[in-house]
Amino acid sequence: MINKYALTSFAAQMSKYTPMDNIILDAPMSEHTTFAVGGPADILVLPASVKEMSVAIRIARSLELPVTVLGGGSNVLVRDGGIRGVVIQLNRLKKVLSCHDGKMLVSAGYMLKDICQFAQEQGLTGIEFACGIPGTLGGAVFMNAGAYGGEMSHVVSRVRTVSSTGGVHTYSAPNLGFGYRQSRFQKSQEFVVEVELLLRPGDKDEIQRTMDDLMQRRRSKQPLEMHSAGSTFKRPPGYFAGTLIDQTGLKGLSCGDAQVSTKHAGFVVNRGHASARDVLQVIREVQRRVELAHGVHLEPEVRIIGED
Known part of the structure; x- marks a missing residue:
């Protein structure tokens, strides 16, 4: 049970460091x-800013409030009970801090498409993927x-983080723990705030x-026009997840407004008014049927957070 006084106190203390427009109560995710x-x-x-983020974490920890950090809100499914x-x-941490000799130091809130376009304007290649x-x-x-064929581990040379206690740390590429859809930050309780790209x-x-x-x-093969993660x-x-799902005959499988995309079976989409429960039901049914048909367990790439 969350202490309501702690929430009120957090908002009051945080308002000394950032405008109240940046502090939203009962925010629908x-x-x-x-x-x-x-x-x-x-x-x-x-x-x-990194300072505002660090302060927010420190205040939350002092009040024993749990902290969840998100980027732009993609690749995540928030349950219906919220967080x-x-x-x-x-996504307001947006600043190119420097660009010199092929090295770009960029705030973590930039959308990837904007970084790619900026790199193109500077005549820098490697991140087009x-x-x-x-x-x-x-x-x-x-x-x-x-x-x-590309991934972030190919271009990231240094990362600056804020820890779960509000401390700031810097890591070079060999210490980032990169693997397939993995980094050290999935277990270290540190949050990426600045990235150097080489x-x-x-x-x-x-x-x-x-x-x-x-x-x-992408536009021809993926359901970019629909809500998804x-x-x-x-x-x-x-294997390829989408191919397995397609071969199992699951394109169009739906629960409420959540559906396996008819355009690309690797995507579960929200056709308009899906609940998180609907999405989870589709994910679990896909997992069950693919494992039954092919003996392969599909692991979600999307992060599932929050409570029912």
Whole structure:
């Protein structure tokens, strides 16, 4: 049970460091996630700087309030009961801190598509693969997001974090614990706030053509026009999740307004008014039927958080 006094005290203390517009009580997470589902967060904080984020964590910890950190709200499913305590969303942390000799130091709140476009304008190549991945840079590092043969581990050289106690730390590439859709931050209770990317000089026109081609391929094959969290399942060794789901005849499988996309079976989509319960029901039924048909367990790529 969350202490209501602690929530009130948090809001009062935090208002000394950031405008009240950046502190939202009972924030419906359906409005702050790409799946457009999920119950309310007790308090949602939208820090504009690393200092504000660090302060928010320190205040929350002093009041014994749980803390959840989100990037742009993609790759996450918030349950219908919402999230207790303090949610910190980083999509206002948007600043290119420096760009020199192929190294870009960027705040974690930038959307990947904007970073890719900025890199193109600077004549830097290596991150084109990410131009169509939904979400922020911080979330992409957290998940080691990837597509079309590239992933964040190929371009990230340094990461700055804020810890669960509000401390600030910096890690170089060998210490980031990257694996397939994995990083050290999934277990370390640290939150990515700044990322250094190491890119290479390239031809601006060629970089743009590559990004245009990848985006066209995404638009033609993926349900980008519908609410989703991106790819719902991780790729099982030796298989493709979408292919297995399609071969099991599950395109169009639905519960309420949650549905396995008829365009790409690797996506569960919200057709308009799905609940998190609907989405979870579809995910579990897909897992059950694919394992029954193929003996392969599909592990969700989407993070499932909050309470029922």
